[in-house]
Amino acid sequence: MGKVLFMSGNDACVEGAIAAGCRFFAGYPITPANEITERMSRRMFEVNGVFIQMEDEIASICAVIGASWAGLKAMTATSGPGFSLMQEGIGYAIATETPCVIVNVQRIGPSTGSIFSQQGDVMQARWGSHGGCYENIVLSPYSIQEMFSLTIESFNLSEEFRVPVILLSEAAIGHLRERLVIPEKINIVNRRRPTVSIKDFKPFKALENEAPPMAFFGDGYRVYYTGHLHTVEGFPVLSLEKYPLAEEVLKRISSKIRLNIHRITMLDARYINDAKIIIVSYGSSARAALRAVNEARKNGIKAGYLRLITLWPFNYQKIRELCSYADVVIVAEVNNGQILYEVQRALPSKNVIPLLKLADTHTPMEVLAKIREVV
Amino acid sequence: MHLLSNIIRTERLPHEFCPGCAIGQVYHYAAKAVEELGINMDKVVFLSGIGCNSRGVGYVRFDSATTLHGRAIAFATGVKLANPNLTVIVVTGDGDGAGIGGNHLIHAARRNIDLTVILYNNRVYASTGGQLAPTTPYGMYTSTTPYGSLEEPFDLCSLVAAAGAVYVARWTTAHPYKAINSIKKGVLKKGFSFIEIIGQCPTYFGRYILKTTDPVKCLKWLIENSIMKESTSKIPAEELSNKIVVGEFVDKDRPELTEQYRILREKLKLQLV
Numbered sequence: 301m302g303k304v305l306f307m308s309g310n311d312a313c314v315e316g317a318i319a320a321g322c323r324f325f326a327g328y329p330i331t332p333a334n335e336i337t338e339r340m341s342r343r344m345f346e347v348n349g350v351f352i353q354m355e356d357e358i359a360s361i362c363a364v365i366g367a368s369w370a371g372l373k374a375m376t377a378t379s380g381p382g383f384s385l386m387q388e389g390i391g392y393a394i395a396t397e398t399p400c401v402i403v404n405v406q407r408i409g410p411s412t413g414s415i416f417s418q419q420g421d422v423m424q425a426r427w428g429s430h431g432g433c434y435e436n437i438v439l440s441p442y443s444i445q446e447m448f449s450l451t452i453e454s455f456n457l458s459e460e461f462r463v464p465v466i467l468l469s470e471a472a473i474g475h476l477r478e479r480l481v482i483p484e485k486i487n488i489v490n491r492r493r494p495t496v497s498i499k500d501f502k503p504f505k506a507l508e509n510e511a512p513p514m515a516f517f518g519d520g521y522r523v524y525y526t527g528h529l530h531t532v533e534g535f536p537v538l539s540l541e542k543y544p545l546a547e548e549v550l551k552r553i554s555s556k557i558r559l560n561i562h563r564i565t566m567l568d569a570r571y572i573n574d575a576k577i578i579i580v581s582y583g584s585s586a587r588a589a590l591r592a593v594n595e596a597r598k599n600g601i602k603a604g605y606l607r608l609i610t611l612w613p614f615n616y617q618k619i620r621e622l623c624s625y626a627d628v629v630i631v632a633e634v635n636n637g638q639i640l641y642e643v644q645r646a647l648p649s650k651n652v653i654p655l656l657k658l659a660d661t662h663t664p665m666e667v668l669a670k671i672r673e674v675v
Numbered sequence: 676m677h678l679l680s681n682i683i684r685t686e687r688l689p690h691e692f693c694p695g696c697a698i699g700q701v702y703h704y705a706a707k708a709v710e711e712l713g714i715n716m717d718k719v720v721f722l723s724g725i726g727c728n729s730r731g732v733g734y735v736r737f738d739s740a741t742t743l744h745g746r747a748i749a750f751a752t753g754v755k756l757a758n759p760n761l762t763v764i765v766v767t768g769d770g771d772g773a774g775i776g777g778n779h780l781i782h783a784a785r786r787n788i789d790l791t792v793i794l795y796n797n798r799v800y801a802s803t804g805g806q807l808a809p810t811t812p813y814g815m816y817t818s819t820t821p822y823g824s825l826e827e828p829f830d831l832c833s834l835v836a837a838a839g840a841v842y843v844a845r846w847t848t849a850h851p852y853k854a855i856n857s858i859k860k861g862v863l864k865k866g867f868s869f870i871e872i873i874g875q876c877p878t879y880f881g882r883y884i885l886k887t888t889d890p891v892k893c894l895k896w897l898i899e900n901s902i903m904k905e906s907t908s909k910i911p912a913e914e915l916s917n918k919i920v921v922g923e924f925v926d927k928d929r930p931e932l933t934e935q936y937r938i939l940r941e942k943l944k945l946q947l948v
């Protein structure tokens with residue numbers, strides 16, 4: 301076994317990032333993400349990386365993208381209001397296929413809300429940037445161990461698919477403290493770089509299920525990035541008529557994710573095979589759900605537990621397979637109903653019912669009561 | 676082969692700018708400055724935001740990006756901190772750099788990070804159709820000030836100087852050699868340099884304000900209406916307020932940000948051993 305530590309989710313996130321090779325952090329103070337920014341301000345210097353506190357969250361995401369172009373694994377961390385400000389930058393990272401990681405330690409909204417925990421940004425994480433013709437990756441950690449391991453996974457997926465990955469945490473997880481085991485061996489994915497001659501390099505040319513290799517600024521490839529609709533060479537499409545392949549890159553930025561959904565999907569399914577009632581949940585809600593399902597099983601109720609670790613891309617097919625035997629599916633989440641509707645889309649002929657709460661986290665008793673109600 | 680094909684992406688020509696636009700000149704000055712300084716062009720990065728001004732980066736043969744409206748300096752901060760060996764040049768506009776992006780401009784100057792910012796000022800929002808900019812002269816008619824502007828414009832050089840830039844100069848496209856020279860100084864300067872270039876926009880500033888779309892007339896107007904900083908005391912104050920004061924405003928030294936990072940890292944390394 302590796303080193304055993306005791307720390308908060310936000311601290312574990314920083315250690316995961318460093319283990320993944322993150323060497324650039326830009327951020328702006330906001331509760332409940334401050335511990336990430338503060339720990340980074342110390343730790344980045346210790347690992348010869350860069351920390352900078354920018355003038356706002358817009359500047360933070362932009363600096364992160366710039367650092368990624370220059371060759372560093374880069375990330376930022378924020379919460380609700382800051383996440384809203386970052387949306388234009390996140391869309392730009394998607395369009396320019398710039399790897400980076402955005403940690404959103406969710407707090408209650410709308411607006412300033414407060415610093416209580418909530419899971420309200422699930423849809424914003426998916427659709428927050430304008431012009432929705434894109435796919436991205438959003439992961440939801442439910443423990444301190446996962447604040448560590450999913451931060452690493454976020455970097456790995458981000459580097460492999462050249463896409464911003466959002467680690468969608470919550471105040472309840474960021475501020476939770478529990479055991480963290482640092483594994484002895486950690487799998488790290490590094491960016492693929494071009495091997496062809498400078499003359500032959502087309503920066504945005506790749507198969508439909510992959511991201512192209514990426515040259516760093518200063519490598520001599522003289523790459524040009526733009527948020528404009530661009531050709532495989534990277535230059536703006538000035539007329540749709542003149543470029544028959546105008547949509548090639550636009551299509552690929554979605555297909556590279558969609559065609560790899562089986563590899564990106566992470567789920568935690570327990571007691572599923574004979575379950576008549578399945579609780580679908582994620583993040584902090586899943587902690588209550590697991591406890592409730594265990595209790596229900598002790599009482600002879602055939603309850604199952606399905607935790608979504610990858611929220612986006614949403615794997616409808618897999619959910620359908622796993623829930624095929626169930627009569628009732630309960631979706632527990634801390635918002636007005638977001639993943640609920642995705643599960644209903646995945647299971648159109650099943651009874652999918654909500655267990656919603658607007659603030660804080662579910663308790664095991666609340667979940668158990670709901671299970672009892674539908675038995 | 677095109678004479679400038681080492682610095683211009685000639686395969687992308689013809690360009691998309693209006694006839695007589697100043698943007699070609701501004702990028703020419705910047706690329707020329709880099710070429711004359713003899714810096715390894717593989718290590719030069721050009722970044723821009725959004726606007727007519729920003730489209731130019733797609734035509735220069737460097738590592739480059741057209742970023743988001745107003746945000747080029749924030750991207751540049753990331754690039755420079757991540758790899759301080761790169762020479763990072765930002766080309767921005769008055770709306771881009773001083774309107775939506777004004778906050779990044781003053782903070783980068785305050786931090787004194789080694790960037791060279793060239794702000795092409797046409798005193799309107801050109802690419803969106805000639806609307807009011809934070810640099811439009813008082814009383815002027817634009818697409819969004821049909822009764823004349825009620826706002827005073829920014830003096831950008833004073834603003835950036837007050838924020839802490841170590842090199843600040845203003846020229847017009849009627850002062851090409853002075854502009855190139857200032858860009859060279861800015862690139863060589865360790866710290867935040869700011870070069871404002873007032874340029875003609877025959878399509879909007881020309882048509883709306885000077886009542887001409889003739890680029891030569893627009894350029895003549897720039898010459899006639901600019902005055903060297905050193906001569907400002909010779910004319911009355913009220914006359915001066917209508918003039919474009921050109922020259923070098925700041926040329927000083929103070930600790931640069933990436934250099935301070937380097938020093939701090941060295942210090943910490945000794946402590947950590």
Ligand SMILES: Cc1ncc(C[n+]2csc(CCOP(=O)(O)OP(=O)(O)O)c2C)c(N)n1
Pocket residue numbers: 725726727728729744767768769770771772797799800801802803808
């Ligand atoms: C967030 C955002 N708001 C508005 C725009 C639309 N827009 C594009 S360019 C521009 C103004 C550019 O003005 P300036 O920087 O002066 O550049 P010019 O076109 O005059 O060179 C605006 C408002 C945008 N692209 N993004």
